[in-house]
Amino acid sequence: MSDPEQIHTDVLVIGGGPAACWAALAARASGAEVVLVDKGYCGTSGATAPAGTGVWYVAPDPAARAAAKASREELGGYLAEHHWMDRVLDQTYENMERLAREGRYPFPVDPATGREIRTGVQGPEYMRRMRIWVRRRGIRILDHAPALELLVDAAGTVRGAAGYLSRADRDYRVAAGAVVLATGGCAFLSRALGTNVDTGDGALMAAEVGARFSGMEFSNAYGIAVKGSTITKTAYYGYATFFHEDGRVLEGAGSARGRSVIARTLLHERVFAQIDRADEAVRARMRLGQPNFFLQFDRRGIDPFTQRFEVDLLAEGTVRGTGGIDIVGDDCATTVPGLYAAGDAATRERICGGFTGGGSHNAAWAMSSGTWAGRGAAGHALRNRSLVVGELRGAGRTGLRPSGSGSVEAADILSAAQDELLPLEKNYLRDGVRIERAADALDAVWHTAAEALAGTSGPERVHARRAAAITAVGRLMYRSVLARTESRGMSKRADFPDQDPGQHHHIVSGGLGTVWTGTDRPHPAVAAVA
CATH class of the missing domain: 3.90.700.10 (Succinate dehydrogenase/fumarate reductase flavoprotein, catalytic domain)
Structure with a gap:
């Protein structure tokens, strides 16, 4: 294999779905040079591209907005935040107007009113238009270019990513001023339509640089x-x-x-x-x-x-769930400097608590959080353009740089993880004893992978990282389930069937070798009912 292709840019966006495209457009509009890398073909891969989806699009009428916000609060366990719901409703309304005008999306027209119907989009056409729009803005797209690890500087600030160009059989390294993770959620390779690329890659990379997660129990x-x-x-x-x-x-x-x-x-x-x-x-x-x-x-x-x-x-999993990388600011910054998260890779608790159901809220969140993350990443990168950055190191470990000398196949790690994550009696029909056993089993799978999982060729490394990512997401998920000893949102426990007012908080988590969990109170604007 030849030497890696070296690329320099202001903002690197990892992903190829709606959140990634909106992030790239926002970063470019803020004056940043932007590169987007997708493990598939941007515009055709991911959960949105193959099918139609509703969009949480509500006209700026106070009564209509209030009803829209109230419609999911109980289902979500009263963890949604009105500040974020208001922001998403505003941004979605603006973005759908831009999609019609600048993206040239052909919304159908209501024959009774003559107005465009903007409460949904056809995924294939939506993403085709988004790709064209992104390219028209001068953003460089690398297709079939899975990112394998984040790059950090000596201070731990995220400064880019390294990956593999599948068609060229060549590695690449992108040095950037900031990175947006818009890699989608994780469906554990269950075969659900469009989710074959949604394997938790962004979650693994975020965890490796110390990012915090939130709501990972809402992932079943x-x-x-x-x-x-x-x-x-x-x-x-x-x-x-x-x-x-x-x-x-x-x-x-x-x-x-x-x-x-x-x-x-x-x-x-x-x-x-x-x-x-x-x-x-x-x-x-x-x-x-x-x-x-x-x-x-x-x-x-x-x-x-x-x-x-x-x-x-x-x-x-987390594709139609709500858990993901925690965000700590209106610009969708994570707890790690230089790293931003958007779409299904990020927690969606801010707008729907512990339940979403897919489409609608998730679609609105993708375009809104993508816009904010791209804008935030551009601001960070442009503010720090004059800084002298030293040597960058890859943060990836499991699946790339094993700690031991043994050998294990990625397929075996994947199969062992899926045995704990896919069965209905373990993940969907949750019970503390079964979850504890599954969590312990995943810990053992992880430690085996950390010691012995690696690949030599490009495809082998991609498969190894995919298996590691699915395992990592599963561990965060089950430890978060065990930390929430009640039933709230989509996380229902047979051993704790009732909602506990004393647990009206978010479960935050992180870590790889040992997964930790904690709690974080919702914003004061959250509905008081618990």
């Missing part, structure tokens, strides 16, 4: 999917009836409330569904809004409105 999202499929458009199952294997109606089962009934039933029998509660008008809108949802049925000769089909639950 599972989406309903046709058995053997990858498409988890759970909202459509709000029109479905669910059935036992013998044809009886599965009482209490549902999409929004009642998914745990499906999960418990799946432990001992198959579950079937039929989208039989949608009238003809709704059916037409569903097919128009999410055509890829129906491809799986059309190819199998199934009419989902009149015929039953088998369903399963796929883990979506």
